[in-house]
Amino acid sequence: MTLDTNAFLIILTGALIAISCGFLGVFLLLRKMSMTGDAISHAVLPGIVIGFFVSGSQRSLEVIIGAGLLGILSTLMIDALRKKAKVQLDASIGITFTLLFAIGIILINLFAYKVDLDQECVLYGEIAYLPIDLWITPSGINLGPRITWLAGLNFFLVTGFVYLLFKELSLTSFDEHFSSAIGIPAKGVNLALMSMVSYTTVSSFESVGAILVVALLVVPPSTAYLWTKSLIPLLRLTGALGILIAILGYYLAYWIDSSIAGMMVAVAGAFFFGSALIKGNWPLRLRGTSGTSPAFDS
Amino acid sequence: MEDFLYFFTFQDPSITWVVMGITLLGIGSAYVGTFSFLDKKALLGDAISHAVLPGICLGFVLAGEKDPRYIVTGAFLSGALATFLSSWLKQNTKLSEDSIIASILSVFFGIGIVALTAIQKSGNPEVAGLNSFIFGNAIGIAEADLFLYGGLSLAIMLVLSLFLKEFRLMVFDPGFGKAIGFPMKGIRFVFNVLLILAVVIGIQAIGVVLMAALLITPGAAARFWTDRLQPLLLLAAFFSILSGILGTYISFVLPQMPTGPWVVVFLSLIALLSFIFSPKSGLIRRFLARRSYLNKTHRDHLMKALFKAKEAKRELLTLEEIRALYPFHKKEIEHSLQVLTKQGLVLQDPQGVRLSPQGTSDAMRIVRLHRLWEVYLNESMNIAPDHVHESAEQMEHLLTPELEALLEQRLNYPTLDPHQETIPRESHDA
Numbered sequence: 001m002t003l004d005t006n007a008f009l010i011i012l013t014g015a016l017i018a019i020s021c022g023f024l025g026v027f028l029l030l031r032k033m034s035m036t037g038d039a040i041s042h043a044v045l046p047g048i049v050i051g052f053f054v055s056g057s058q059r060s061l062e063v064i065i066g067a068g069l070l071g072i073l074s075t076l077m078i079d080a081l082r083k084k085a086k087v088q089l090d091a092s093i094g095i096t097f098t099l100l101f102a103i104g105i106i107l108i109n110l111f112a113y114k115v116d117l118d119q120e121c122v123l124y125g126e127i128a129y130l131p132i133d134l135w136i137t138p139s140g141i142n143l144g145p146r147i148t149w150l151a152g153l154n155f156f157l158v159t160g161f162v163y164l165l166f167k168e169l170s171l172t173s174f175d176e177h178f179s180s181a182i183g184i185p186a187k188g189v190n191l192a193l194m195s196m197v198s199y200t201t202v203s204s205f206e207s208v209g210a211i212l213v214v215a216l217l218v219v220p221p222s223t224a225y226l227w228t229k230s231l232i233p234l235l236r237l238t239g240a241l242g243i244l245i246a247i248l249g250y251y252l253a254y255w256i257d258s259s260i261a262g263m264m265v266a267v268a269g270a271f272f273f274g275s276a277l278i279k280g281n282w283p284l285r286l287r288g289t290s291g292t293s294p295a296f297d298s
Numbered sequence: 299m300e301d302f303l304y305f306f307t308f309q310d311p312s313i314t315w316v317v318m319g320i321t322l323l324g325i326g327s328a329y330v331g332t333f334s335f336l337d338k339k340a341l342l343g344d345a346i347s348h349a350v351l352p353g354i355c356l357g358f359v360l361a362g363e364k365d366p367r368y369i370v371t372g373a374f375l376s377g378a379l380a381t382f383l384s385s386w387l388k389q390n391t392k393l394s395e396d397s398i399i400a401s402i403l404s405v406f407f408g409i410g411i412v413a414l415t416a417i418q419k420s421g422n423p424e425v426a427g428l429n430s431f432i433f434g435n436a437i438g439i440a441e442a443d444l445f446l447y448g449g450l451s452l453a454i455m456l457v458l459s460l461f462l463k464e465f466r467l468m469v470f471d472p473g474f475g476k477a478i479g480f481p482m483k484g485i486r487f488v489f490n491v492l493l494i495l496a497v498v499i500g501i502q503a504i505g506v507v508l509m510a511a512l513l514i515t516p517g518a519a520a521r522f523w524t525d526r527l528q529p530l531l532l533l534a535a536f537f538s539i540l541s542g543i544l545g546t547y548i549s550f551v552l553p554q555m556p557t558g559p560w561v562v563v564f565l566s567l568i569a570l571l572s573f574i575f576s577p578k579s580g581l582i583r584r585f586l587a588r589r590s591y592l593n594k595t596h597r598d599h600l601m602k603a604l605f606k607a608k609e610a611k612r613e614l615l616t617l618e619e620i621r622a623l624y625p626f627h628k629k630e631i632e633h634s635l636q637v638l639t640k641q642g643l644v645l646q647d648p649q650g651v652r653l654s655p656q657g658t659s660d661a662m663r664i665v666r667l668h669r670l671w672e673v674y675l676n677e678s679m680n681i682a683p684d685h686v687h688e689s690a691e692q693m694e695h696l697l698t699p700e701l702e703a704l705l706e707q708r709l710n711y712p713t714l715d716p717h718q719e720t721i722p723r724e725s726h727d728a
Contacts, residue, residue, distance in 0.1 A: 091517075099563065273405075
């Protein structure tokens with residue numbers, strides 16, 4: 001259980017992905033759109049398959065474009081079902097992502113002769129193979145693991161996105177009408193956020209898989225939200241949790257010889273439930289008399 | 299065609315078994331799902347279906363093989379834990395419901411993946427079957443399993459039908475139920491048990507991810523057709539059976555095709571068709587209703603213009619004058635004039651357009667309603683005279699004869715509106 005190069009690379013990649021997802025997740029959480037994030041990460045599947053089919057490679061631009069388009073399509077579909085068909089929000093989400101995911105699996109089976117895409121890989125990925133998958137330039141120089149580069153690029157884009165659009169993102173998250181009134185295109189900001197979520201899903205699905213992207217999108221922000229409500233500490237805490245999760249997840253998975261990505265989520269879950277236990281409202285008789293909150297607040 | 303006959307005459311016992319299995323699972327989850335859809339907790343089912351994975355792995359480890367009894371028990375317990383945790387978090391933290399659901403879903407699934415990977419690496423040869431829980435394998439349901447799953451599904455239907463009244467209260471008005479002495483907490487507990495059971499048996503056929511569709515989509519589709527609970531349940535069950543059979547048929551004809559995703563595609567297709575064609579609230583129906591209302595307002599406006607011309611002592615308006623009134627609605631003017639002429643409300647001749655006697659009376663009524671409403675807003679609601687016109691423009695198309703009579707009575711048959719224009723009435727009731 002030592003820190004060799006491989007361990008470092010895996011932890012670095014995991015932390016980069018966890019932080020990218022966490023930053024986007026904070027805004028999803030504030031907009032009460034966590035389940036939409038979940039829906040997007042399932043719904044990009046057909047886009048990935050079609051992109052794969054068109055380009056013949058899992059690591060092409062077409063895959064990312066396809067997934068991005070499907071991500072936007074799914075938010076539009078949820079919106080249309082809710083506003084045009086007057087279906088309640090949770091049911092719109094459920095109908096949309098199951099349909100798109102089902103189409104994705106059908107497409108995988110349809111193109112099975114050409115697309116060497118494992119549906120399980122899409123769902124839960126495998127970060128442990130990362131050190132073998134190297135990025136080697138045509139001239140033969142070894143630049144290190146490809147997925148780490150992808151995660152780095154993703155991290156760079158996400159932090160850039162959050163930094164540049166910080167005012168727009170926070171305003172539209174807290175008060176959509178006010179932000180529209182002062183001239184921020186709330187819908188556009190929303191679509192941009194959704195595109196970033198889809199892009200992050202695609203760029204991470206090879207390493208941590210679609211479902212676990214959801215976990216990283218939702219769980220660290222929710223955990224942080226139990227401790228603080230202001231935006232900047234929320235982002236900081238989420239980032240710190242991301243790093244912690246990557247380190248602990250790697251060593252625990254190494255220890256019981258299991259899926260690293262899965263273990264990262266399990267660790268995130270432990271933090272989440274632990275925080276909920278500490279910060280949750282206990283009945284007065286269990287809290288004792290030394291509690292900080294006055295008795296009349298419950 | 300041959301395939302079609304072979305499939306739908308159920309000569310092959312294995313087809314009969316699969317179709318029976320899909321039908322039973324479909325009805326069970328459509329029933330439970332419709333209730334949780336109406337309860338606005340549609341995604342709880344999704345969370346539960348992801349959350350059963352650790353339980354399935356635990357059951358497998360304890361039994362050492364794919365024994366359905368152990369697996370169902372394990373799945374049930376971890377589904378129950380997830381349900382309990384989500385309601386505990388909802389009550390005791392400030393997190394919103396959707397982030398709770400998403401967190402529970404992904405954490406349990408992550409733990410499930412850890413367990414599944416650990417089991418796979420242990421090299422147990424039986425482990426291959428476990429993957430079928432994630433993506434579902436409707437055709438792989440063995441005859442022996444079917445009795446367990448079918449039986450549970452029947453039990454779900456039975457309990458839901460027997461206690462229909464109680465569950466109806468839970469969904470629509472739990473506060474009232476509590477007030478008249480029903481044990482609402484107990485009822486919700488039983489319902490959650492049924493929901494978890496439906497998920498546990500459903501994921502066999504359709505998989506963890508797509509289970510949500512089996513719960514949500516039939517109810518959502520049926521909701522377009524009826525407002526009443528019993529027809530809603532029956533219709534949801536019917537949609538579920540229909541797409542179950544169609545999905546099985548597709549994977550029978552094209553053997554490389556998976557059943558579950560096709561069932562979901564057919565379900566969504568039914569939902570889409572309902573959304574477009576429903577006579578109650580469908581897209582087409584709403585489009586037509588909106589268009590006919592817009593046409594009516596436009597005709598009303600034309601007649602009003604003709605009537606006001608008459609008030610200004612002009613018997614007719616030329617076509618050019620009418621077009622100048624609505625410069626951006628050329629097509630609508632043609633259409634409205636055509637309809638009004640056909641109804642005998644306006645008369646067209648080479649000099650221009652005039653109102654017929656019947657048309658005059660109808661137009662007078664519209665103007666009267668407009669001005670009456672202005673008086674009402676001004677006198678009873680204390681709104682300034684220069685603010686009442688906009689609202690009257692809308693109400694003039696909507697007020698019924700009963701409301702008109704009421705307004706007249708309430709305002710004591712006024713003669714002038716706030717803008718000092720005469721409120722026109724037929725001569726005999728003046």
